[in-house]
Amino acid sequence: MTKAGGDAATDETRNWRLNLALLWAGNFLVTGSATMVIPFLPLYLEELGVPDGGGSGLWAGAIFAAHYVSLFVCQPIWGRLADRYGRKPMLLRASFGMAVVMAMMGFAATPLQLLLLRLLNGAFAGFSPSATAIVSTNTPPERIGMAMGTLHSGNIAGTVTGPLIGGLLAEWIGLRGVFSVTGAVMLLAAVGTALWVKDYRKPGAGGETDASSVLGGLRVLCRTKEIPALLAVSMMIQFALTGSLPFIPLFVKELHGDGELLALFVGLVSSVTGVSNMLFAPLLGRLSDRTDPRRVLLCSMGGACLVAVLHLAATAYWQLLALRFLLGLCIGGLIPTVRTLLKQYVPKGMETRAYSFDTSAVSLGSVLGPLLSGASFGWIGLRGVFLLTACLMLLNACWTWKRLGWPRSSPIGARGAAEQANKPI
Template sequence: MAKWQVNLIVLWVGQFLVMAGMTMIVPFLPLYLQELGLHDPHSVATWAGVIFAGNFVTSFIFQPIWGGLADRYGRKVMLLRSGFGMAIVMTLMGFSTSAWHLLLLRLLNGTVSGFVPAGVALMSATTPREKVGFAMGTLQSGSVAGSILGPFLGGLLAEWIGFRNIFFVTGATLFAASLLAAVLVKETFDAKKALQKPKQSMLAAFNELRRISQLPSLYSVTFLIQFSLLSVMPLLPLFVQQLHGQDEMLAFYAGLVGSVTGFSNMIASPIFGKLSDRIGPEKILVTCLLGAAVASVPQAFVHNVWQLCAARFFLGIFLGGLLPTVNALIRKYTPNGMESRSYSFNTSALAAGNMLGPVVGGAISGVMTIQQLFLVSAVLLLINGLWARKSILLRQKSTHPPS
């Protein structure tokens, strides 16, 4: 088995464990806050939102810094720094005694985070160019699988061992993923050569990368993907309640609707990745953006939960070709030696979309229904697809990737 294939298997398992561990807290975060002494429903909801977003705020700021260090000292070093660092922080969350403690630790977690983007950068640097699409798609499926099963496992563990102990389980999971990567992942990195290059500030690196016109376009695509998709998330459980009514199965159906896109995403990601290696990632990206725009429309016209599940499963198929293709294109157009910084700027764009999408969606929910938000999301994805066609696909013939 080739080195890149071993790396892919290990990093797939690692990203699955990391994302499963990170999302285990999602189902019970408001309940854990009640255990810490908050009882007013408005206070619980406010703190839960702030604490959840805190991770993305510091991640947005620090990812480019870690990316610059990865290009100088190696991607595997940054992978292990992040994995073991998050393992410690998540374990400390189990000792929290107030909402403030939890918020500060979430901010710290965002500061040290970066296992997934470091894994993507390492995988892209060690994979043959003709296999990058397949590798990115497969790696994405591991993250998505972890994101799907994490909340489910978290809900089960909350019943069995209590809220606080889940943080200890999560810390152990992150430690196991990092230890696996430390032992099995191999990276060919010339540290002496990297250190001989002149140091470059984050701003200077961004200015160099933005001169490659496709890269700012790809960062914009990433932001708009996350923003348009997550803008409906705060209202999705309420929409399920509206369709299904209030009964004992409501939580199950809300979880099903929230995760069904992940299942189709997980299935489609490796397929689109392999296809992008054959016909080009530019075509796959534009096709999936336009397909996601079309697939978003039926959600606005469903009359029951099963129709909504079918519509979101259909949407997830096209979502499976988006972020892996963006990652493959970033590798294609990024100069050698700057891969980690380039991916880190994309991670910041992703974090910004994760932050602003739910906030804006929740803020405008007073003037728009979720059906209208589905249509707005479709329009944003359509604009995104047309923008990607103009700024990336049509420039492909006249622009050669840097060597």
Template sequence: MPRWKTNLIVLWFGQFMATSGMSMIIPFLPLYIQELGITDKSELAMWTSIIFAGNFLTSFLFQPLWGKLGDRYGRKIMILRSGFGMSIVVALMGFATNTWQLLFLRLLNGTISGYIPASTSLVSTNTPREHIGYAMGIMQSGAVAGTILGPLIGGGLANFVPYQTVFFITGFLLFIASLLALFFVKEQFDKKKAAKKPNISVLQGFNDLRKIPQIPALFSVTFMIQFSFLSVMPLMAIYVQGMHENSQWLALFVGLVGSITGFSNMIAAPILGRLSDRIGSEQILWIALLGAAITSIPQAFVSNVWQLLILRFFMGIFIGGLLPSVNSLLRKYIPEGMESRAYGFNTSSLALGNMLGPITGGFISGLITIPGLFIMSGILLFINMIWVRKTLFVSKNVDQFKV
């Protein structure tokens, strides 16, 4: 088996474990916080939101730093640092005795995270260019699979073992994934060549990348995917309840609506990634953005959950073409030696969308209603598509893509 395929398989498993490990706690986090002594409902809601968001806050702040170090010392060492570090921190969450300790550990976990951008950077730089789209699609499917199955696994385990044990199991699985990366992932990285490059600051690195017009446009796609998708997700149960208020299957409907986009995303990402190797990631990206916008707006006008499920299934297909295309195109436009840094900034964009999406959606839903959030998301995705198409296809800096 070619080395790049071995790396892809091992890091797919690592991506799956990293994302599932972070999402396993979602089903029982409020219950675990209750065990730590928080019983008042308003206080419980506050602590749950703060503890859940803490991981994304520090991840947003620290990813560029880890990206800078990855470009200087290698991506594999960043994978191992993050994987082994998270395995310890997640296991320690099972020993928390109060909410402040749990919050500190969530903040620490976000600080040392970085498995996904480091593995994405390693795969992108060690995969033949003719297979980049396919590899990015496979990596995306691993991350999405973990996001979908993580809550299912965590909720299932919590029915049979104490909540603390779920943290221990998650930490152990992250440790195994890190061991596999240690022994089976091989990286082609010239440390001597990297050491000769100027040691510029994180801010200077961002300014250098910002001057390449395609890169800010690609970062905006990553942010917009998460922002538009998550702005409505916390309110989806309320939206579905409004259509099937008296249904005994309400919980099932809400679960299906929440997961069906991820399933179609997971299926479509490798297929669209391989297609992008044939027709170009630029084409897949703008078409996927347009499709996501078109399938978002009609969700505001559905009259039953089956219509909503169909629209969200097709929306997931289009979303499946976005992040793999972004990662492939970043590899194309990133200057040599700045790959990890750029993927770190891209992950910060994703974390920022994760934070601002739910907050913004919850705040403005009272002004424009939940259906209005679908329309707003569609409009923002359409604007983003125009920016991307103009930047990638019309920019004077990329003559071969002029139209």
């Protein structure tokens, strides 16, 4: 009996790196495929007969938001099922489901059909929360921060490269063909997950008796005072990113002028945040393993607030480019650290639900960011949008500090503790 348990533990320890590599690739393929088509929705609407103008913008906004609305509603439900029946089935449900729905979008004949398919796509989505839960529970504790940062970098790599690949494919095979390629790539991620990803935690292990419903699970999670603060951080990160994105072209135009290479300069500023996020997330995750994740989180939040304020003083294009790079660096220390801390605070057996609620918080930020920033733009102006973001982030940072506290000592981290314990006396 003991030997069997020891063999299972050995297999789990041996394969966590393989799991991480496979799920990184899955995150990259799923996110990259999804972002292949998002920038071209207005163009696709023209093919569907929507005339250019106010109607086109309304349809594009509704279709873009539809995914996040259904994602926000459905993620906690999938998380509950994952904790009860297993995380790998949820990975397969998400990847196979999205593969079919994405391919179907290429056959849409009306804007309404495309809107309904986007809603269905958001309902099926949820690869990342289950992948995060598998990595968090199957990775050695002293490597959690590094693993979370690496896994998150797969999402960012997909976000950065997806639009570029989508643009090239659209020129080659047309917009409808891009949807077929997207479905095929997601199918590839599903097959790889089915064949090689291992989840060693038994379904239903450690579940809470009063968490049988979605709201019951949320109540259980919120009994731990740190969890609502961490979910608010996830929402605020996405609010800051999506709330400012619609105004980046205007900001670049103000600094650079309406001259040559304007589109290129806008593209560089829009992508540099994702590039720095992808580069620094694994490094800051590794740092949180060696120190205290709370320290990395609070320092990154303070840095993000400062960078947002400095947008008000930007007078040259290179300054804006540098600020967006620094913002990506700070966010690289936020998202993986939030997920590392969630693993520490969440009740055992509710990991996937916690990460699903985290994804719902991100979706809420994706919807609220453009809405609130757009509504306030007329009163506070272009730079005022960044000041609003900074103020909200500062309030969020203060609340998080109060809930989590600042480490009084200088802990050496889980990895350092393990290394020190193995030293000879």
